Amino acid sequence: THFGFRTVAETEKARLVRGVFDSVASRYDVMNDLMSGGVHRLWKAAMIDWLNPHGEITVLDVAGGTGDIAFRILDRAPQSKVIVADINAAMLEQGRNRAIDQARLGRLTWACMDAEKLALPDRSVDAYTIAFGIRNVTHIEAALSEAFRVLKPGGRFLCLEFSTVRNPALAKIYDLYSFNLLPKIGGIVASDADSYRYLVESIRRFPNQERFAEMITATGFRNVAVRDLSGGIAALHSARRI
Numbered sequence: 362t363h364f365g366f367r368t369v370a371e372t373e374k375a376r377l378v379r380g381v382f383d384s385v386a387s388r389y390d391v392m393n394d395l396m397s398g399g400v401h402r403l404w405k406a407a408m409i410d411w412l413n414p415h416g417e418i419t420v421l422d423v424a425g426g427t428g429d430i431a432f433r434i435l436d437r438a439p440q441s442k443v444i445v446a447d448i449n450a451a452m453l454e455q456g457r458n459r460a461i462d463q464a465r466l467g468r469l470t471w472a473c474m475d476a477e478k479l480a481l482p483d484r485s486v487d488a489y490t491i492a493f494g495i496r497n498v499t500h501i502e503a504a505l506s507e508a509f510r511v512l513k514p515g516g517r518f519l520c521l522e523f524s525t526v527r528n529p530a531l532a533k534i535y536d537l538y539s540f541n542l543l544p545k546i547g548g549i550v551a552s553d554a555d556s557y558r559y560l561v562e563s564i565r566r567f568p569n570q571e572r573f574a575e576m577i578t579a580t581g582f583r584n585v586a587v588r589d590l591s592g593g594i595a596a597l598h599s600a601r602r603i
């Protein structure tokens with residue numbers, strides 16, 4: 362059946378998001394490479410560079426899925442601890458299996474929880490990261506307040522998310538890709554073109570760089586800064602809880 366995305370109710374959104382990640386959990390990492398042509402790796406590397414983790418810090422990686430960001434943090438800061446939080450148990454399970462492979466279980470905690478309601482104490486983490494996750498939560502503001510709440514004063518917020526392409530020529534190519542090719546790839550690899558169409562729509566609807574920066578500031582964060590990646594296809598938003 363065909364559903365009008367503009368009228369998708371919030372519970373429907375949550376259900377769809379779950380469906381997408383349930384259906385791809387085991388192939389998630391391969392899908393990422395396929396869909397982005399491997400570029401997501403460069404974006405994630407840029408995120409870790411800007412985060413610049415070191416020492417015995419505790420990082421909370423929300424919507425951490427299969428742990429891609431967490432493993433990169435541990436590569437850079439072997440003394441750190443990373444809590445991988447995700448609403449989807451199947452994604453976490455994939456990550457945990459990867460951690461067993463890499464003998465890194467001790468530094469990682471896998472927590473099934475909602476970004477909008479983190480089961481963590483106030484002021485308990487040094488950094489909060491979220492990569493390609495905030496777009497999927499139902500209430501972005503609620504996720505941002507939770508980020509603020511769990512961060513220690515001085516703590517760092519860093520978000521990697523799809524954003525708005527500024528160059529009109531690139532925007533055109535990108536639209537062609539996301540509305541035509543991407544759902545086809547999703548249809549073939551995950552047998553789930555509808556879910557991918559939903560994801561493309563969610564990227565479109567996500568606030569642009571400036572608007573999202575304003576939302577972060579409105580939450581109470583300071584030192585809000587933005588870096589575009591690949592012409593704005595993605596962007597990094599950094600901030601501090603002072």
Ligand code: SAM
Nearest residue numbers: 424425426429447448449452475476492493497
């Ligand atoms: N951060 C990983 C990465 O970059 O490879 C995974 C990103 S994946 C595109 C998005 C993840 O967000 C999924 O694992 C999904 O289950 C999770 N997610 C969606 N809504 C969530 C919520 N409300 N709270 C926590 N995680 C959520």
